[in-house]
Amino acid sequence: MNLTKNTLNIITALLLSLFTINTGAQSEVNYGIADTPWEAGFGNHRAVVEVAKKADAVKLDLNWRRHDKNPEDRRLLIINAKTGDTIPNIHRLDVNNEYCKLVFGPVDEGTYYFYYLPFKPDKEWGFYRYGYLKKEDTPSKHWMEENKLDRSKKLKKLPRAICTEIQARTDFDSFYPMEVTATQAEQEQLVNSTASDYIAIAEDRKYPIKMRNYLPLKWIKEGVTHQFEGKAQKNEYYAFQIGIYASKTNLENVTLVFHDLKSPNNSNIPASAFTCFNTHGVDPYGTPFTKQVNVKKGQIQPLWIGTDILATTESGTYKGHVTIKADNQPDKTIEIALNVSEETIADRGDNEPWRHSRLRWLNSTIGLDNHPTKPYTPITLKEENKLDLYGKQVALNEYGLPSTINVWSTEILNAPIRYNLEGETIEPKAPQSTDHDLGTFTKTYTARSENFDIQTINTTEFDGHLNYKIKLVAKKDCELNDFKLEIPFQSSIAEYMMGMGLPGTLVPQNHSAKWKGPHDSFWVGNTYGGLHVELRGGSYHGPLLNLYKPAPPESWHNGGKGGFSIEKGDNETIATIYSGQRKFEKGETLVFEVSFLITPVRKIDTKSQFVNRYYHNGLDPMPKDDEITDGVKIVNLHHASKYNPYINYPFVATKEMKSFVDQMHAKDLKVKIYYTIRELTNYTTEIWALRSLGNEILGTGKGGGYPWLQEHLVGGYRPQWYSPLENGIDASIVNAPGDSRWYNYYLEGLAWLVKKNDIDGLYLDDVSYDRRILKRMRKILDGIKPGCMMDLHSNTGFSKGPATQYTEFFPYLDKLWFGESFKYDEMPPENWLVEVSGIPFGHMGDMLHAGGNPWRGMVYGMTVRYPWFTEGVSCDPRQIWKVWDSFGIDEARMIGYWDKRPVINTSNPNVKATAYIKEGKLLVAIASWAKEPVSVKLNIDWDAVGLTKSQVKMIAPKIENYQPEQLFSVDDDLTIDPTKGWLLVVE
Known part of the structure; x- marks a missing residue:
């Protein structure tokens, strides 16, 4: 039949x-x-x-x-x-x-x-x-x-x-096998088969425990055993799990005690080789910590365990046990048999993510040292309280605060920075302690007033970052009218500011602000010197993005009584941060934390700006040969492309990425990849191990979003960005705000990508970690592959001025790309200079939104990235690049209208000009901020530019969608329409 x-x-x-x-x-x-x-x-x-x-x-x-x-x-x-x-x-x-x-x-x-x-x-x-x-x-x-x-x-x-x-x-x-649920009857039968209040089951790494509230059918079929057998190789970091099911009662303080594993020939894997990631860890700043694990009745808690098997470990079967402890519960034992083969695995197993060997990255301390990164130099102590940094000198007074801040021979302060306890006289005492190494200088100062003992801890770092913690301890019950911090700038330096509710602008005569929205920082200065000030004290010190809006530090905020003001005078401009009136009880302690960053953080590298041109084309990142000939030097490999498909987890399509990098290197191009940390793809191999850590790494929320998330994570997460793939969706969820061990994993991942995929750096897009992590990143890049680069992109809609939020990152970046949602045609010159160009901070940038404004951009040495297009506008900077190359702009000296001694200006203050000077010729970028068409004359300092007026000609080269070809006399009036300008060659 x-x-x-x-x-x-x-x-x-x-x-x-x-x-x-x-x-x-x-x-x-x-x-x-x-x-x-x-x-x-x-x-x-x-x-x-x-x-x-x-x-x-x-x-x-x-x-x-x-x-x-x-x-x-x-x-x-x-x-x-x-x-x-x-x-x-x-x-x-x-x-x-x-x-x-x-x-x-x-x-x-x-x-x-x-x-x-x-x-x-x-x-x-x-x-x-x-x-x-x-x-x-x-x-x-x-x-x-x-x-x-x-x-x-x-x-x-x-x-x-x-x-x-x-x-x-x-x-x-697929749900199979770990998301195929046992029925209620099967679950009850299993629970009733044991007298214990909880069940412990060891599970292989191949089968991550995924469900929180249901037992997998797999456990019903296999039954409860108290044994685990695994197969490992020499040099492997071997991971496995123990699932704890609180079947009859809540469990508190669940811990694991590891014991040596021994082989028949008396070799051993010591207890010290084991780590439980759920109970122990190392934070992003190198501090070990322990976590308490509690399990509610009816829930499952996976405990992920790592085993450090050395390359010298002898092959054989190693046996021993791990003891499970919980408060008010008898101990349980899981017998362990680990078979170590003769083979030695490369790279600890990290090349195969399914092995979960990378979990050890969570506790990494890579890049954690105080050594300066390039171009910075070690801190030297000229005198007891005088510090010499890279291009900067800082003198500290008897209270520990800066009395002078000098940056490349420009003094920023008009008088020492001071704190003030209103109504009280402060008496300084002798400093308590000093700690000094290559990269940091830390000193503790003390003072007293009638009602308070005051301790000030200053930490100065090699990059010009100064952190202060000013602690008040009440000697008796009292009332403090106000605690103020006053920063007296030289008015000649205090030209521009941003923050505290203001975009990049000229410093106003008076301005006041209360702490609301992202107003946690501000900057005051010009292109010669400045100071970025961040008020701190909360648990989260990263940028205040739309996804992360923690409560402000109570010391400064004081229930809304605190605030900010600035007042500009002829010689001195004072920025004041105040906290308002409050009552203290005897012994009460309050800490005011503030950080300063001296700007500019470095000398501007104009050559890099004009040579290292970006190709940035989302889903199609491969430039054509003619585009390379036109000047592309660096490719930013965005996520959601076939070479980097999964957001913030470039460890799946590694062969595709390596192939792309190799192709670009063969064409003498560098490749930087999109790899940040704010959200994490559902394709993350370790996502279930991360979820077992509670909300240490993965953020919490109401769930929802793309169906895959609802079907597998079910709830307790917040959906974020997603991108369609060929047969599925890259659906991300938000990471938890604040410091987490994912930072350590991320940093080890960066090192792995540079070593294995030979990338040339990172393209950062609105990241949430703080400057300390960026410093580790820079050390990793410089240590493995000198010449690697990092650029940063942000959307102004997140913070009403991303430069304000990200200034602390600037010492470790190579380039800025701020401009998403920027209205370039509406922004005044001071906004361009401060928030777009990067110039006051020692950086340069590119334009973004709808291609920017090419005429105004050239005043600041900027073009759009090729072939970026937004708002339906495709913008091609290659015609401008050709003028750059023809002129040799990479070897030119850039002098803008913002300089103390500009070499060129116009007859109309609403028309700005920048000169690019080479021997025997001059490139002049002109742009109008006037609201109507204007005619202007150029005023050129011929001696300063090294040209003879009577012997030169002035030509506007033809640039498509920019200007027609035209010959001018240097005395001609130039007609300029609103938002437009000229790019002129004088020779």
């Missing part, structure tokens, strides 16, 4: 069904992956259902064992596999997480696909806008009556459809 595959499937399923009926056990189904992914909108999961013969209605009992929320609210969709026709009638009998019982029809003999999680796809990248489809329509009344579906006897007699397999659309979507 010849049986079709369909018939065999039905017979097998029926036999299993009969066995189930006879034994009373829950029936099981096979789990598989579709040969070819089906249409995404049908959902990520389906049941393959066989119907034996044609019928008007058939019954289906499906034990789908799901752990996602509200399965009863999802649309059920049944489609004839042969014809593609949709079954019109589905009558739900019972739908819950364990099973569904339903009747559907009419049907023909054959195979049907039962999709139970269909949703509306969103083909655009960004934020997922749709969701699951609403429940299907109720079946027709006629069909219900014809089949008498309101009668239980009739239901029992209906022919049965049989599920032969539950399929996932792709392997990545």
